[in-house]
Amino acid sequence: MSELLLLLLAGGVGPVLLAEALLARYEVLAYTAGWRAPTTELPEGMPHALGAAADRPPDAYLVYLDGIGKRRFRDSRDGGRLVKTLIAGAPELRVLGQVLPYSPLADPLADRPVWAWLRRHVGLLLFLHNVMQIFVAADRRYRPLYNRAVGTQIATQLRLAGYRPGSGIPVVLLSYSGGAQVATGAVDELHAQLRSPLLLITLGGFHNGANDLTHARHLHLLTSAEDRIERVGTWIFPQRWRLFRRSGWNRARRAGRVTVHRLDPATHVGPRSYISPEAQLPDGRSHLDRTADTVISLIRAERSATAATEDEQHQGPRQGRHPGRTDRPDG
Known part of the structure; x- marks a missing residue:
């Protein structure tokens, strides 16, 4: 273990965490105040x-929001595998993986000089940064600002990928x-912004339920x-408890x-x-493969249900069960 890491463990973790918390809040406040404009350009050669x-219009646009390992426009190693498997299994989808969930300014963490140095020496801090961003996004004081910032980032990238607002093409947020x-x-x-049909699929989802x-x-x-990490989220956030009905x-x-x-017996990581x-x-x-198959089947079922609803609107109501819905509600 390096002397630098020992020093951080001995006396620097507290200040580092404080600095992380302040930096996480700075991004969302800088966006809101207009001090910095979010990045929209992607690295050269990246579609x-x-x-x-x-x-031609795809059956759906899928936006993949990676876990806390996401620190550049390209997906993390595991996230990249999932995206490739989804594309191979569902070529009718147009897939976006470049959204930065943990940066309201769409500023890649790995491209910042100080973080590039830290990545080589104390890589754990990169994960701490993104963890802090999750809690800022969940904080009731910052949540509306964070939601607007990253929601706008997603909408912008969808438009750049060819999405036409009001087109009726589903948008899937796979997180x-x-x-x-x-x-x-x-x-x-x-x-x-887009007036799009929205389908959410969470994989080991960690969120506050608010x-x-x-x-x-x-x-x-x-x-x-x-999945112990997903379960922790259901414990620590009161809005996930059944007691908080509203x-x-x-x-x-x-x-x-x-x-x-x-998806038993899978683990979170x-x-x-x-x-x-x-x-x-x-x-x-x-x-x-099972995860990708499950995601694809859910998207196709939703697409079939949407198409059937559109047919009913043109031909009048028909009797029978809503097609394409094979899942069970969470009681």
Whole structure:
């Protein structure tokens, strides 16, 4: 262990955490005050979307909001594997992975000189930075500002990827871990700016349950009994408790817009995580393949249900169960 790390552990962790907390708040305040404009340009050669070609409308736009390892426009290693698997399995989707959930200014952490140095010497601080951003996004004092900032970032990237507001093409927010806090917070801003049908899929979602989900068509919660981190989120945030009936999360549950899907025995991180290509299931699939298959099936079912609803609006109501909905509501 380096002398620098020992020094931080001995007497510097407290000040570092304080500095992280202040920096996390600075970004959202700088955005709100207009001191700095969010970044919209991507690195040279990086497309605004992958998957379905831009010369025809895709079946849906999927925005992947990575976990706390996200510190540049490109996805983390595991997040990149998931995106590639989704594109291979569902070429009809146009996929965006460049959104920075933990930066209201869309400023890549890895590109900042001081953080590049820290990444080489004390990489843990990069994760602490993004963890702090999650709690800022959950703080009731900053939550509306953070939601507006990152919601606008997502809307901007969708437009640059070819999305036309009011087109009726679904937008899917697929979030992993802390990305769920950002996904649930972006709903209102995306509805206001794009008027798009919104489908949320959380994978091991860590969020406080305070955000209003009224404008989301549905939220699919992919979880596992072995996911301790996701479970901690249900304990530490009172808005996730059933006692707080008026929270955005509990209102959505009572309205039947939250469905739980079990991906046991996956863990949150590690060699048996949801997106592990090595961990095998009894049917021969990897955890990564099962997760991708589940996400794709949910999107296609929602797309089929939306198309059927549009047909009913043109042809009149028909009797029968709402097609495409094969999941069960979270009781």
